[in-house]
Amino acid sequence: MMETYPLLAGALLFPLGMLLACLWPGALLRMPSYLAFAPIPAFAAVLFVADVSPLVVGPPRLHLTFTLDLPGALLLGVAALLWITAGAYASPYLQGRPNRGRFAVCWLAALTGCIGVFLAADMVGFYLFLAMLTLGACGLIIQHETADAWRAGALYIGLGLLAETLLLIAFVLLAADIPGNGLLIADAAAALPTSPHRDLIISLLIAGFGMKAGLVPFHVWMPRAYAAAPTPAAAVLSGAAVKASILGMIRFLPLDTALPHTGTLLAAAGLFAALYGVVIGMTQRRPKVVLAYSSVSQMGFIVAVIGMGMIAGDGRAALAAIFYSANHVLVKGALFLSIGVIAATGRRYLWPMLLPVAIIAVGLGGLPLTGGALAKIVVDGPLGDGAANTVATLSAVGTTLLMLQFVRGLITTVSTDQEATAAPSLFWPWLSTAAASLVVPWALFLAVPEGMLPNPLAPELLWKALFPVLLGAILAAVVWRWVRRLPHIPEGDIVVVLDSCVKIAPAWGKTIEQAEGMLRRWHVAGISLLALTLALGAALLAQ
């Protein structure tokens, strides 16, 4: 095995170096063609780093620490794969489009942030790279510069910054609890159960990461952002970037300590989002929006798994949630990429292209032998046998239905040219992501020592996975045959409320502006000066 440090440092420094190289105009011009290379060192690090010895950067007093623990490695590995294929896909996608250079810069910033978050072992580094990820992602969302894109970007960065501020307060509180001067996340998580501010910190963490993960009602950014972002960007954002929130929850929340109340709330919120995403997603027409709602649902499900782990104080739920996330990274990435491929394909070649899409799409609902089915088996333990499991089955039925709806919507986007085929440079990255989404979960599953997990080929498990899928398919047939019109709900559903608030805001702003104008008059300013003198004098004397 190779030395750890150069690999970890390379994983981070290579994309960062490419980002800095963009300062040179010549490099910026060519950068869009080389995006696929940026995550390769990170992928190599996952394959070759054997131990968890940390990489420490900076002087002893205040330093950044990076390490590759098991959850981080799992997510980083699949995320790097997706970043590589989506980067390859982005190169032809960008050809002839405006703002290619800016896309490359934002892409590399988001990528560096994503890798940094997965590797960061201390709070400052985690926060730094999370902010970098948010800024880069915002740049990717506004790439097309349409009015919708700007609105989506504003919503994304607004909620993102709010989430980060909540997290910042949580981190500051945690920093006060860590004995000594260290800021390691592991120490913070260990100190959290006995902290005097425990409940406050956990609420802040859940609120912050929940916003980033798109938990209802903070999911509003997801449909808008993913619909506005260019296809390859939507793939990495929905696949890789959003998983930073899951990793954050797992790293910071004390999953080994049973916290039944918080856990129940978290699980309930997650399961609600899992169903809510499906229901609203069914009313949507645009494939990207349908996928975004599916992400709301899937992220909710993953949060629910973490919540169930909190109820039981079972640390193993963390790995189960990570496994489920890893599967989602590749599947969602491949599905987003397929939107561009199908749009470039004519009717004649549609079905051979649609078949893999359909398989991995329905796999998300748990189609036997796919990664989705394996993921369901892995999370079965933490979900238990109670109501959570029933809701999980329901969500699997709903996800199948939603995914079939997605495939159906995809057919309508097919190219008008009968004979058209997708360019190989779009086709191969997409196909390799799809293939990886089928192979990688098996490889991970088989790496688990035998006996810890049930045999996925056992007939009763096959049936258990198959029956929600069948039910979903039947439901889809029923909906398509008999329901003439589904209600139309605007993209981002309850964000409409926010929009109307934004419309009221100018009135308030105007009032404040007028009041401020009043304060700037001479006599008013004179009176304020006098009043403040008296007030300050009184306040000073009152001791």
Add this chain to the structure above:
Amino acid sequence: MPATTVLDATTADGALLVLAIVLPVVGILLSFVLGGRYAERIAGVLLPAGFIVACIIFLKVWQGGEPLIYIVGGWQPPLGITLRADGLSVAMMVAMAIVICLIGVFAHANFGSRAASVETRAPLVFWVMLMAISGAMNMIFLGGDLFTLYVALELLTFAAVPLVCLDGRVETLQAALRYLLFALLGSILYLVGTALLYGSYGTLDIVLMSQRVRLEPATLAAATLMTLGLFAKTALFPLHLWLPPAHAGAPAAASAVLSAVVVKGSFFLIVRLWFDALPGLLSVAASQLIGVLGASAIICGNIVALRQKRLKLLIAYSTVAQIGYLFLMFPLAFSADPSPHHYGDALTAGMLQTISHATAKAAMFMAAGLIYAALGHDRISELGGIARALPMTMFAFGLGGLCLIGLPPTGGFLAKWLLLEATIATAQWWWAIVIIAGGLLTSAYIYIVLSRTMGPPNAPLTLYAAVPKYQEVAALGLACLSVLLGLVALGPIDVLQVGRPEAPMAGLR
């Protein structure tokens, strides 16, 4: 009682402190003697020289861990005048010297003296006033007694007012008069307070005063008057009536000096007054009142900034808001349960905020000035396409914005982290809410400006003037500094505590 040892001997290298103040004064005199055509060249030599002197003083204080002291003419206080460079002084001196030098580079385009041209008013006034501000700021940072500080403060005001009305238009003259009148009101309040203190203690030397000071009505009345006078000069909400027209109407280089440097002078005096001259006298109620003023500045200033139609006014209101952040250090440092740790943290946070705001805001005003020069206007709704025409300028604006929002690794982030830490340690969560809300509002107007400039132009873009590259580089340099300031956590942040007496404990209460 803190600080029982009286440091009243000139230390080695103390003469450097005199040099820091005298250099700009020499520059001013030379400019008048040689004429306006040479003013820029004189400033071009003396301002960098001042920066080097500041750096040397910084290094001596940082490495020595002791303040530098110079007794002028060998006359001991309370009779003589002491110059004293502690950690706060040297950090501010270096930061302001960098900002002033880069503003000088930027101003070359607007106030450069072309060869063999006739002497014109604006360049002479600008360069002389820039040197005067540099000297006055150094005097404020180094002055060891309250009367020297008064003189420095007056010098600063009289150097700043002409900068507002350099172009001589009616509205800028009005803005300058407004500024002058309100600043004079502030000066009078400060002077009355100083006289009262002298009457009570027979000295104005800060170290001597801190040892003699007693909790009595006359002292408190004096402190109130001085503080209010300084509030008026710092444009703390709601006494900010002069700031938006003055800062938005001045030429870009002058706006940058006014916003980044000048308001920090009177703020620094407030810090000197309460932390050094009258330690432990600020009651919890009074510190909360100051905090409330700061908080209303943050909320109100940001909201009004959000509604501005012109870029320079938006930035000016953003300054009103950012000044509010500076004053949050008072309730955090003088909380109900004082501990030396939070006291130091709050002070560090406030100073860091001062410096990072100086760099970021100067960069933003420069960027706005370049946009104005290129387009002939700065109406935000018509800025479409300018980001493509001036990418480096907009990049500088964006980086400065990141610092104001407080994203890592900027200096603004580090300041906010320290402030939040202090709010939590002293259990004053309400200030944390203000800090968060302020950051979100800031991000809203930065986003609006950036989205407008990156959007498509309403009409084909016509650029009135080519923007010199070095002006863009100066703006970008300042913006990069504000971003990299967060990294001072790795090194010289301790210097701020050099020469500070231990935090006042309950002794005086």
